[in-house]
Amino acid sequence: MPDCPICGKPVVKPTPGAPRGAYPFCSDRCRQVDLGRWFDGRYAIPAEEAEPDEDDPRDGRG
Numbered sequence: 001m002p003d004c005p006i007c008g009k010p011v012v013k014p015t016p017g018a019p020r021g022a023y024p025f026c027s028d029r030c031r032q033v034d035l036g037r038w039f040d041g042r043y044a045i046p047a048e049e050a051e052p053d054e055d056d057p058r059d060g061r062g
């Protein structure tokens, strides 16, 4: 029996053909918690840093 990835409670695996419900979470609440983590940035991909809009003073040597 799988465990809820959020709270660790045992989750009853749904039978084939039956609606999944909140699986693999124990409840819809835990499912929402997981979704919230995505928006919270825990799983977010680091974005590229914006380049500073300044001219390089060392440019034009010679």
Ligand SMILES: [Zn+2]
Residues within 6 Å of the ligand: 004, 005, 006, 007, 008, 009, 025, 026, 027, 030
């Ligand atoms: Zn849970």
